[in-house]
Amino acid sequence: MSVALVTGASTGIGEATAIRLAREPATELVLVARRGEKLRELADSLPCRATCVAADLTDADAPARIRRHLEDEHAGRLDLLVNNAGAAWRGSFAEGGYANVQRHMELNFDAVVRLTEALLPLLRKAAPSAIVNVASTAGRVSRARTGAYSASKFALIGWSDSLYAEEAPHGVHVGLVLPGFVRTEGFPATELREKALTRWIVSKPATVAEAIHECGPGRKPERYVPRPYALAAHARILFPSLTRRILSGGAASSLTTSTRGDQAGSSDTG
Numbered sequence: 001m002s003v004a005l006v007t008g009a010s011t012g013i014g015e016a017t018a019i020r021l022a023r024e025p026a027t028e029l030v031l032v033a034r035r036g037e038k039l040r041e042l043a044d045s046l047p048c049r050a051t052c053v054a055a056d057l058t059d060a061d062a063p064a065r066i067r068r069h070l071e072d073e074h075a076g077r078l079d080l081l082v083n084n085a086g087a088a089w090r091g092s093f094a095e096g097g098y099a100n101v102q103r104h105m106e107l108n109f110d111a112v113v114r115l116t117e118a119l120l121p122l123l124r125k126a127a128p129s130a131i132v133n134v135a136s137t138a139g140r141v142s143r144a145r146t147g148a149y150s151a152s153k154f155a156l157i158g159w160s161d162s163l164y165a166e167e168a169p170h171g172v173h174v175g176l177v178l179p180g181f182v183r184t185e186g187f188p189a190t191e192l193r194e195k196a197l198t199r200w201i202v203s204k205p206a207t208v209a210e211a212i213h214e215c216g217p218g219r220k221p222e223r224y225v226p227r228p229y230a231l232a233a234h235a236r237i238l239f240p241s242l243t244r245r246i247l248s249g250g251a252a253s254s255l256t257t258s259t260r261g262d263q264a265g266s267s268d269t270g
């Protein structure tokens, strides 16, 4: 029996990942997000045992609560941790200031680090085991009005690379998934889907879920989704001036799509 925990499992990429992992034989799932009723609905629809923890991952006691749940419900076993929960609120630095950077870091970086710290002993005990961190292509290339989101994903990538090297000798694989535009509740990509010219660059949560499977149980170190998005990351390193010029131009503004966080106002995430 192997136990996999997915954060942000109530919608989007996390939900698709839970559905993908549930197809593996002898798997138990732990689903984490704030909306418990959505998690329970998903758990009831899966073909394997799935338990739920309704938690805000930015709460100080969330990591300890989740660890206690694993000990009480899954005999303290954890083979795969998928750090997927995340959100974005668009805006320039002049508009959002430090407060916007802080809320991105709290959810997209600090919460991942804190949960991983609490669960690493269980992962080491279950080795060979794996962690998959869901970053973003925005963690390699930054656009206007996404600086706070990009900063949190750049941080996640830097930390993940180090953790990969540190945990390899302990049998804990660390995989990194970098999606591009994916249509989800939090990132509807409406602006891109409305135009025939850009519709094709938006992919589906199930495609990312497959990459998460490859980078977790499949032990790949890194996957862009879809793969050609890697070109943007390479261009940023190989042709920095050209990339900067393109991303500062008017056409690039259409690549900054609005998110659920923007629509819900400053108090919500998504």
Ligand SMILES: NC(=O)c1ccc[n+]([C@@H]2O[C@H](COP(=O)([O-])OP(=O)(O)OC[C@H]3O[C@@H](n4cnc5c(N)ncnc54)[C@H](OP(=O)(O)O)[C@@H]3O)[C@@H](O)[C@H]2O)c1
Pocket (backbone or CB within 6 Å): 007, 008, 009, 010, 011, 012, 013, 014, 032, 033, 034, 035, 036, 038, 055, 056, 057, 058, 084, 085, 086, 087, 107, 134, 135, 136, 137, 178, 179, 180, 181, 182, 183, 184, 185, 186, 187, 260, 269, 270
């Ligand atoms: N979709 C894209 O275009 C795209 C591209 C690159 C990277 N990503 C990354 O992929 C990951 C998943 O995003 P998604 O597109 O699937 O978005 P989504 O549909 O909005 O899903 C986000 C998930 O995170 C959970 N969540 C948000 N805030 C939380 C909190 N404070 N505590 C606990 N759970 C929280 C949400 O559940 P509740 O609201 O129920 O808490 C939801 O299950 C994120 O890390 C995102 O940055 C997405």
